[in-house]
Amino acid sequence: MTQQAEATRRVPLNRDRVLTAAVVLADEAGIESLSMRRLAQELGVVPMALYKHVANKEELLDGMVDVLVAEIDPPVSDAGWKNAVRLRVLSARRSLLRHPWARQVLESRSARTPAVLGYMDSFIGMFLAGGFSVDLTHHVMHALGSRMWGFTQELFDDSAGAAPVEPAPEIQAAMLQEMAKRYPNILRVAMAAEHDDGSVVSQGCDDQFEFEFALDLLLDGFERFHQQGWTSERARLER
Incomplete structure (x- = not known):
């Protein structure tokens, strides 16, 4: 276990930290990669620890929108x-x-x-x-x-958000x-x-x-x- 991971574990987990980590993960890996299990791994905690701060993934996504709003x-x-x-x-x-x-x-x-x-x-x-x-x-x-x-x-987008195939x-x-x-x-x-x-x-x-x-x-x-x-x-x- 690296010193960085040990330091991460020592930082108390709270809702703000969970949401910030979720935003960073989605920015870096894409929203499709975001899951409660993957997020728990990034934070160095067990998945159940997240549910003390967000009830489910839908509430996690709502919280991420709140982070977005706070930036405006x-x-x-x-x-x-x-x-x-x-x-x-x-x-x-x-x-x-x-x-x-x-x-x-x-x-x-x-x-x-x-x-x-x-x-x-x-x-x-x-x-x-x-x-x-x-x-x-x-x-x-x-x-x-x-x-x-x-x-x-x-107007001219027919890709529905998917990566276009050249x-x-x-x-x-x-x-x-x-x-x-x-x-x-x-x-x-x-x-x-x-x-x-x-x-x-x-x-x-x-x-x-x-x-x-x-x-x-x-x-x-x-x-x-x-x-x-x-x-x-x-x-x-x-x-």
Whole structure:
């Protein structure tokens, strides 16, 4: 047994240490490699020791999301609602990019922890503090969707999160030729720009520029509706 392992055993086990180790393991080995048994090995404890701090793997994953939320910067005071929202979204995206597993886990959560609810509440609060009506804020949050977590559904992604298999060059050329015949508009748009692989959350076109471009379009639209005193038809009928 190494001195490092002995030192690890001497550090008292608590929930924060379990969650931090789980995040590190998922970052390094992938979320598929995360199990209670593997995590216990990393911590130098028996698997049953973990259950004193997390009831099961689902609670472990919820806790990992809480770690992710804690990394997101709080709202910037005196920045104006538009800049505050933009900064917060981009902070969430930076956190997401640091943890390749984060999007998959976020999308798999069926229950919201207090940390997640707190993040959502403070996010909504930025619009309300900016003078948005409750009605407009409701629709704004629908429009933002998963973008408040730093990711969006990717238009040209058909890999469903799986690692793409590169076909042989001659097969790829034939596929592109067939695509050009059948779906010329899709191919033209999909091939129009190069993407920065280092900034992509998953496979596809959602690189940093595309993300910020769409975010700014939304924020500009929210600002225009707010200035116009926009109200939904349903809210008008309920008055």
